[in-house]
Amino acid sequence: MLPTCKQVAEQLSEEIDQPLTGFKKFKLKLHLLMCVYCRRYGEQLNISSKTIDLLAAKNKPNEELREKLLSHFRECHQHPEPRSDSNSDSDKSNPS
Amino acid sequence: MSQSEEEKQIIESLLAGNELTFKQIFNQHYSLMYSVAQSIAGGAIADEVIQEAWVSALRALPKFEGRSSLKSWLIRIVANEAKTRRRKEARNVSLEAMQENWATDPRFDERAHWSNPSSQWHGDTPEDLLLADELQDCLKKNLAKLPENQRVALQMRDAGGLSMDELCNILEVSPSNIRVLLHRARDKVLQVIDHFQKTGEC
Numbered sequence: 001m002l003p004t005c006k007q008v009a010e011q012l013s014e015e016i017d018q019p020l021t022g023f024k025k026f027k028l029k030l031h032l033l034m035c036v037y038c039r040r041y042g043e044q045l046n047i048s049s050k051t052i053d054l055l056a057a058k059n060k061p062n063e064e065l066r067e068k069l070l071s072h073f074r075e076c077h078q079h080p081e082p083r084s085d086s087n088s089d090s091d092k093s094n095p096s
Numbered sequence: 097m098s099q100s101e102e103e104k105q106i107i108e109s110l111l112a113g114n115e116l117t118f119k120q121i122f123n124q125h126y127s128l129m130y131s132v133a134q135s136i137a138g139g140a141i142a143d144e145v146i147q148e149a150w151v152s153a154l155r156a157l158p159k160f161e162g163r164s165s166l167k168s169w170l171i172r173i174v175a176n177e178a179k180t181r182r183r184k185e186a187r188n189v190s191l192e193a194m195q196e197n198w199a200t201d202p203r204f205d206e207r208a209h210w211s212n213p214s215s216q217w218h219g220d221t222p223e224d225l226l227l228a229d230e231l232q233d234c235l236k237k238n239l240a241k242l243p244e245n246q247r248v249a250l251q252m253r254d255a256g257g258l259s260m261d262e263l264c265n266i267l268e269v270s271p272s273n274i275r276v277l278l279h280r281a282r283d284k285v286l287q288v289i290d291h292f293q294k295t296g297e298c
Contacts, residue, residue: 004204005208006198006204007208009279009283010275013278014275014279016278016282037210037213038210041213043220045283045286047221048286049254049285050222050254051225051285051289052251052254052285053222053255055226055232055236056127056130056131056256057127057255059126059130059131060127061126062126065143065146066119068147069122069150069151070118070119070122073113073115073118073154074113076155077113
């Protein structure tokens with residue numbers, strides 16, 4: 001049995017992250033062949049995803065913050081802190 | 097995941113105090129760090145969160161072992177820092193509630209086929225769509241209203257390009273839950289754009 005439009009809507013989002021395979025993919029394609037609304041939904045979901053990317057790219061780096069951190073970075077290397085045994089990236093908790 | 101040669105060089109360069117490398121890495125990751133900080137702690141303190149996150153990251157850098165990518169590591173630090181700074185508990189909608197809303201979504205009929213599909217859009221690229229400043233404002237407003245878990249997943253994946261595995265690790269949720277979070281967030285963005293296309297209003 002072919003998936004419903006509602007199931008297809010979710011599968012189209014999955015396809016953005018990891019393409020479906022096998023029979024599931026075949027049934028999705030068959031549904032899309034017959035359903036103009038789901039084809040449109042799939043295209044629009046892709047556009048929506050890319051729009052979020054473009055919108056976020058408009059966050060331009062804050063120069064004042066960069067300069068502040070740059071002077072901190074400079075200080076770190078002039079007066080390095082002693083190394084401790086904590087804060088490894090193998091620890092998934094807060095590294096601070 | 098093993099550390100790439102390029103990333104090893106970047107880290108060595110940072111550890112050696114190369115300011116140019118620091119500036120490049122700061123610029124490269126600012127946009128995603130800001131989106132994640134803003135998604136969790138709000139725009140008013142997003143830059144403070146980024147500042148604290150960088151201070152922590154620079155302190156911890158000598159111990160960075162390359163078990164994740166530098167980007168994923170930095171984003172985890174930002175997310176943790178943002179969580180400690182947010183003033184109130186985030187509005188996280190449970191997966192069950194999300195599934196229930198989806199089950200009763202009025203855009204579908206009782207056979208789960210479209211009864212109220214989206215309209216044909218005038219612009220068909222993100223660049224075309226974002227020419228309208230009103231739509232940009234409207235999207236920002238609606239993104240702010242999304243449950244935090246959806247918003248952060250969306251920013252990390254669609255704006256940041258982090259892998260599904262990285263999302264699972266940072267957000268500590270299963271792959272199937274990540275798929276639900278991403279679909280509901282993208283679907284909301286689609287509905288906001290569709291409404292704007294139909295009415296010209298937010």
